[in-house]
């Protein structure tokens with residue numbers, strides 16, 4: 672079973688990926704990258720967006736063939752060898768621009784894009800897609816699974832929700848199961864609601880995907896990767912308790928990576944959500960929250976965590 676960490680915009684930046692690497696998943700994804708932004712950004716912005724913590728797979732989104740092609744060329748030059756096309760982002764601003772899950776409605780466009788990418792970069796990259804199960808009058812994920820087969824894609828990840836569901840409601844794992852049963856030759860990655868080991872076991876026992884992609888379950892809990900890895904390696908179901916010190920030390924490390932990557936001012940903005948995710952199970956979380964909210968700088972936050980958490 673392949674264990675993959677999901678692309679999450681605003682979350683899976685360099686610092687979080689550094690943390691994720693410590694748990695050795697099979698694939699770690701970047702945040703999604705706008706092919707247009709790559710084209711027009713300067714070297715410094717590109718360096719920041721594409722800073723590697725290891726051999727990440729990069730996910731791209733866009734709406735023009737030529738932009739995708741240019742972006743892939745640049746990404747190969749930057750040393751990426753696994754490139755994923757985003758056909759799942761449900762955010763209004765993105766779909767209004769005809770990108771992300773809006774492309775699910777543009778099956779001919781996607782087909783042509785795959786054809787061009789395969790023709791141009793045949794052996795240079797692992798190419799994959801990430802889709803949702805539906806959007807407006809599109810409700811045929813099998814179309815894309817067949818495309819994945821036809822074009823020999825490295826994998827296709829199915830997030831078992833429609834665009835309209837955004838991130839609520841349940842992911843439909845029956846669709847993932849059906850796709851795997853019907854398309855044995857395509858590497859199918861299941862995604863949605865895998866937030867604890869019990870659910871991971873239940874969904875994979877039934878759907879039997881080739882891999883799983885973990886997303887929100889990793890927020891403040893990268894240890895879920897270890898639980899999942901151990902489970903698939905040994906077959907033994909064991910939910911591990913993570914000690915307070917380990918959580919605290921991982922959080923401190925994460926904050927320091929973020930400062931190293933983005934500087935103190937941006938780390939101060941970006942890290943606060945992570946802090947509360949890491950500490951959510953602490954019995955005195957309300958007091959911790961109230962105290963941290965009052966801190967001004969990320970160095971104050973660090974000092975508080977080191978001395979008081």
Ligand SMILES: Cc1cc2nc3c(=O)[nH]c(=O)nc-3n(C[C@H](O)[C@H](O)[C@H](O)COP(=O)(O)O)c2cc1C
Nearest residue numbers: 677678679680702703801830863864865886887888
């Ligand atoms: C904050 C956030 C950002 C996300 N960004 C991306 C993204 O950049 N690309 C993508 O394909 N999916 C993105 N997703 C979707 C996740 O990769 C995943 O498909 C989704 O959260 C379902 O899995 P889950 O129920 O286990 O969280 C994002 C999800 C969240 C919560």
